[in-house]
Amino acid sequence: MVNSAAEYLDNAKIEVVDVPKDDINWSTVSLKDVINKGKRLEASVFDIEAKHARDVVKSSIYGYKSININNDLIECYTRPRFKIIWVKKSEYPIYQPTSMLDVYPTNDGYISRLTKTNIEALRVHKGQILITCSGTIGNVSYVSDTLDNKIFSHDLLRLRFKEDIDNGFFYTFLKTDFGRSILVSNTYGSVVDHIEANHINEVIMPTPPKILKQKIHDLIVKSYQNRDESNRLIDKATELLIDELELPTMEELYNEAFSYSKEINTFNIKLSELNGRLEASYHVPIVDVIEKYLKKNSTLIRLDNKKLTKDIILAGIFKRNYVQKGHGYPFIGGKEITQLNPVTDKYLSKLTHKSRYEKELRVEKNWILVTDRGTIGKVVIIPEHMSGYAVSQNVLKVVPSCNHGYLYCFLNTEYGKTLIQKETYGSVVNMIDNKSLGNVKIPIIHNDKKIQEINDMILIANNLRYEAYKQEQEAIDIMNDEVLGI
Incomplete structure (x- = not known):
């Protein structure tokens, strides 16, 4: 019986999954952070992934900077909460934040003009970067012809940089694992459950030369032009x-x-x-x-x-x-x-x-x-x-x-x-x-x-x-x- 079991195990197909070293998330943690976290030593407490992402950005050969809403952005805002009055049909089709990820977005219904909010202020505009603020936070999209002037719910961060090439560049950065990890955490590496406009001040991003930013931005613009077509x-x-x-x-x-x-x-x-x-x-x-x-x-x-x-x-x-x-x-x-x-x-x-x-x-x-x-x-x-x-x-x-x-x-x-x-x-x-x-x-x-x-x-x-x-x-x-x- 024992020999049969041993023979079976020798011949059995066993799935061996080697974990590449590059996939291991690691980072250093200061003693102050350990004390602030209740002297706990589990990696999960410190969100090692976010801290490692910040270390990677800080190690870029081109340097890095913290985004300053006042100096770097033309606009960065969400809209106030409001109660939607749904109707069967109206001139105001509304889209939920999840729809922005669809290559061909469809509206989620229609709201009444009697809804107590500035409906026109809910519209998104070409060139803006859109970021989901709650639920699955950190999803990002770029407004092209397809989404231009569409009405979205309040819970969506709308931002635009003063330098146009920074829009496609920042969008691409947030599409990387490192950019997303930084976006959904604070400066101490703790994961946040909701993003407000002022949270962008805590985001760092690399600062390559303009020619490299332009190359990345142009690719994103062309990508969205092809989606529109x-x-x-x-x-x-x-x-x-x-x-x-x-x-x-x-x-x-x-x-x-x-x-x-x-x-x-x-x-x-x-x-x-x-x-x-x-x-x-x-x-x-x-x-x-x-x-x-x-x-x-x-x-x-x-x-x-x-x-x-x-x-x-x-x-x-x-x-x-x-x-x-x-x-x-x-x-x-x-x-x-x-x-x-x-x-x-x-x-x-x-x-x-x-x-x-x-x-x-x-x-x-x-x-x-x-x-x-x-x-x-x-x-x-x-x-x-x-x-x-x-x-x-x-x-x-x-x-x-x-x-x-x-x-x-x-x-x-x-x-x-x-x-x-x-x-x-x-x-x-x-x-x-x-x-x-x-x-x-x-x-x-x-x-x-x-x-x-x-x-x-x-x-x-x-x-x-x-x-x-x-x-x-x-x-x-x-x-x-x-x-x-x-």
Whole structure:
């Protein structure tokens, strides 16, 4: 028995993870700091990562400086708290801070003009740096055409440097591990739980020559210009598709669907149309109205038809075995898929999860992702730099047979999302699965040249996102290699 066990252990595959020395966080701590912390010696008490980050910046060959709000910045402010009065529709769409990370942000609702705050002062402006102040603090974005003049909630730090090149430079610095660590800690290395404007005075940053700052700033500006152009192409392709289908607005379709029932939405369903579903949300008339108009100028084909898709993948629930960065598959969920460069600290073990990764979790360029629970129906097309990521079981993976861009374009419209959400089921947690998503009908317009034009525009837009990613990564590499010297 003992010999058998020993023999088994000798032959067993054991995952050995070597921790690189460079990944060990270390720093010196003064005796005064130890006493102030209650004479405790645990590294976690002093946030060694933040102290080490400050040491790295102070060691830069170009020197460093503490930011001075009065001397270095044109503006640096948050807005006062206020109670939002939500309305169904208004001229004031509002975005939550998390939306600023999305490559194509969508508003989180509409606020009433009666809301007791200066709504115009909530708008962000081109060239500003945006930093999340609470929750997950320290997330950063740069305002380009996509976000310009959009209304954001109060809890977002807006800042702009007097020297324009410092904006792209500081943004890039905060995108590094060292810059973020410094931002979310105070001068003593203690992690803060909320950022105010005056906290920027405690941030130090390196001071390289202007030519190096300009190089980094220009890369960030070009990166965001490519994101803007990508979004414009998606809008143009969407507009072209809707024009070809001759679709009324969603508001007009809703008015038609519920024109006979203003106070209570009631409607009749034939027994033959139940499909085993008794939920009113499944049989809501808006879907019938949308499909009625789609049929006028297209042929409707189910998404699971092999002419359109090779597969729709629903991953199973599994226990995750995480390993360190560099030793596993980068793992993201539905919250991160809408970002240009999803940031994750989760890496699935290649030894434990290789089979599941290959069959259910891996995604490839131009595949389409659809969130299947929570906020159902968020649609994303995978850019090249996300190819090979592991995506959680909360996201359905659509593998197109052809016309990847065209399929994405329709599913990403309000009409497509409405058809997706119709398939929702569940009582406590709403969700969809691969079979229900396969029921969604895709309109194939009769003009093949227009299909190709729409498809090509989306694929070009997707490639622009890859270019934007590479430009931002180049800026970060210059910051790490040439400025910080790591």
